[in-house]
Amino acid sequence: MSDTHSDKVALLRLYEEKRANLVRVFAARLNSRAEAEDLVQDLFIRISGLEILEPIDNPSALLHRIGSNLMLDRLRSQKRSGARDTDWRDVNTTVLAGQEVADQPPADDVVNSRQRLQALVKAVEDLPEKTQQAFRLHKLEGLSHAETARRMNISVSTVEKHISSALKTLTRRLR
Numbered sequence: 444m445s446d447t448h449s450d451k452v453a454l455l456r457l458y459e460e461k462r463a464n465l466v467r468v469f470a471a472r473l474n475s476r477a478e479a480e481d482l483v484q485d486l487f488i489r490i491s492g493l494e495i496l497e498p499i500d501n502p503s504a505l506l507h508r509i510g511s512n513l514m515l516d517r518l519r520s521q522k523r524s525g526a527r528d529t530d531w532r533d534v535n536t537t538v539l540a541g542q543e544v545a546d547q548p549p550a551d552d553v554v555n556s557r558q559r560l561q562a563l564v565k566a567v568e569d570l571p572e573k574t575q576q577a578f579r580l581h582k583l584e585g586l587s588h589a590e591t592a593r594r595m596n597i598s599v600s601t602v603e604k605h606i607s608s609a610l611k612t613l614t615r616r617l618r
């Protein structure tokens with residue numbers, strides 16, 4: 444058994460020992476126990492798949508660093524998602540008497556809306572399989588990037604790339 448293998452085993456044991464504490468730390472930073480649980484699960488997946496090429500001097504620091512990096516990735520993703528949602532609301536709503544009201548197309552636009560919807564469905568069906576799956580899970584089923592990544596057994600950054608690619612393709616096709 445190599446030193447790097449025993450280091451990985453030690454890292455996984457340390458994860459098990461510190462799991463509850465990691466959830467508390469990340470729950471305080473994220474203001475959500477559910478988000479912290481997801482993050483700690485992502486941490487386990489990350490360290491389980493980690494290829495350790497050299498001995499680990501400080502497993503606890505490595506565990507916290509990987510967790511913190513995952514948390515920062517999650518926060519950046521949420522910020523981008525929030526910005527997209529805000530941009531969409533700004534374009535598709537009007538504020539009347541202090542209330543947001545969804546813009547309604549004129550009656551003659553209904554036919555165009557149906558045609559655009561059919562074009563959108565066709566465009567989604569034409570996406571590459573993994574991109575289409577990520578798009579459907581995230582945008583249509585409402586799963587988070589982390590949930591989509593787990594369901595597809597890929598990384599969160601890969602999900603983000605698939606979603607970005609889908610949105611670019613769909614925007615281009617529907618112009």
